[in-house]
Amino acid sequence: MKRFVLAAVAAIVMSTAAYAETIKVGVVGPFSGPFALQGKNFKAGIDAYMAINGNKVGDNTVEVIYRDLPAADPAQSKALAQELVVKEKVQYLAGFYFTPDAMAVTPILKQANTPLVIMNAATSAIVTKSPLVVRASFTTWQTSTPIAKVAHDAGVSKVISVVSDYGPGVDAENAFKAAFEKEGGQIVEAIRMPLSTNDFSPIMQRIKDSGAQGVFAFLPSGPTTLGFVKAYKENGLKDAGIKFYGPGDFTQESDLPALGDAALGIQTTFHYAVSHDSPENKTFVEAATKAIGNKAELSFPAVGAYDGMHIIYKMIEATGGSQDAAKAVDAVKGLSWVSPRGPVSIDPESRHITQNIYLREVTKADDGTYYNKEVQTFENQGDPGLAAAK
Numbered sequence: 344m345k346r347f348v349l350a351a352v353a354a355i356v357m358s359t360a361a362y363a364e365t366i367k368v369g370v371v372g373p374f375s376g377p378f379a380l381q382g383k384n385f386k387a388g389i390d391a392y393m394a395i396n397g398n399k400v401g402d403n404t405v406e407v408i409y410r411d412l413p414a415a416d417p418a419q420s421k422a423l424a425q426e427l428v429v430k431e432k433v434q435y436l437a438g439f440y441f442t443p444d445a446m447a448v449t450p451i452l453k454q455a456n457t458p459l460v461i462m463n464a465a466t467s468a469i470v471t472k473s474p475l476v477v478r479a480s481f482t483t484w485q486t487s488t489p490i491a492k493v494a495h496d497a498g499v500s501k502v503i504s505v506v507s508d509y510g511p512g513v514d515a516e517n518a519f520k521a522a523f524e525k526e527g528g529q530i531v532e533a534i535r536m537p538l539s540t541n542d543f544s545p546i547m548q549r550i551k552d553s554g555a556q557g558v559f560a561f562l563p564s565g566p567t568t569l570g571f572v573k574a575y576k577e578n579g580l581k582d583a584g585i586k587f588y589g590p591g592d593f594t595q596e597s598d599l600p601a602l603g604d605a606a607l608g609i610q611t612t613f614h615y616a617v618s619h620d621s622p623e624n625k626t627f628v629e630a631a632t633k634a635i636g637n638k639a640e641l642s643f644p645a646v647g648a649y650d651g652m653h654i655i656y657k658m659i660e661a662t663g664g665s666q667d668a669a670k671a672v673d674a675v676k677g678l679s680w681v682s683p684r685g686p687v688s689i690d691p692e693s694r695h696i697t698q699n700i701y702l703r704e705v706t707k708a709d710d711g712t713y714y715n716k717e718v719q720t721f722e723n724q725g726d727p728g729l730a731a732a733k
């Protein structure tokens with residue numbers, strides 16, 4: 344009997360010890376190609392979180408495994424996620440810059456018993472595709488709604504909308520339209536461009552010809568947004584006084600040196616600015632700068648990744664390291680904390696992040712550098728797109 348008890352205790356200890364080994368997190372993002380800087384920001388945010396909080400949760404050691412997905416490629420995204428789950432035995436999937444890549448992974452989560460913590464992809468509907476999705480980033484509904492009031496309050500009543508023709512673009516168009524029309528404004532034309540568009544001159548001509556006083560736009564942040572803002576300046580729209588409105592993807596800090604005066608004065612609404620003045624952001628920016636090697640390269644995907652890791656650490660804590668995706672997700676419903684971006688919480692119904700959205704204006708500092716200056720706060724914003732996503 345005594346022997347049996349000892350053996351049983353040993354078995355329990357061993358199985359606990361087995362859990363207390365290494366918890367793997369598989370992160371998929373663009374680490375090469377035109378969007379490589381966005382993926383580099385994922386890694387900087389993750390490294391910053393682990394530098395500040397250590398790589399252990401209880402007895403468990405956290406290991407992050409990266410997979411490169413340079414562009415929106417749903418088939419490849421699913422293949423990478425499957426490989427991470429089956430071969431690498433990751434307990435968590437995370438990252439995902441582009442919406443189609445995140446969408447493609449939602450059908451495998453249940454069988455894989457794996458939560459998906461989204462660090463960027465911003466289409467509202469993603470969280471409705473599986474109860475195992477939690478989003479640490481933002482939605483374009485969330486970031487594109489408040490700018491409509493800003494435009495209207497500035498006396499702009501006729502706007503042309505220009506978006507990339509895929510999930511977050513269509514959401515952004517609908518969000519801005521709903522909020523702008525509610526203010527009494529009018530959308531004179533709505534253009535949806537293929538995601539691959541990189542010559543924006545014809546679009547700029549259409550904006551001029553539309554007679555609109557302003558343009559609302561959304562494109563995924565990266566070379567795309569950089570090219571669009573440059574074209575807005577180079578085609579004379581800025582100088583002609585056609586106002587530019589959009590979510591903050593357009594003026595990510597890492598693009599501001601290249602945009603220079605072309606971006607000066609542009610107002611955007613977004614969940615995060617590198618300049619955000621708080622002790623939490625100071626700690627974050629220091630650690631993330633160390634991780635990325637150059638402060639000028641820091642941008643919003645780093646904060647999505649940093650908060651995504653916070654969510655994963657809380658999940659590991661709640662499950663004691665055992666693989667129980669439903670329990671892990673339940674544990675973070677209603678979780679609230681102070682992020683580098685400000686106070687945030689996970690909505691228990693949608694599993695999407697509730698947060699402040701800030702109006703920011705691209706400003707030139709005394710030292711000649713450009714930054715997003717926060718000028719107004721829209722507090723505690725949920726996702727207005729979730730009703731539309733159902």
Ligand code: PHB
Nearest residue numbers: 441442464465563564592
């Ligand atoms: C997306 O595909 O969901 C996405 C990508 C880049 C952004 C925003 C959203 O800046």
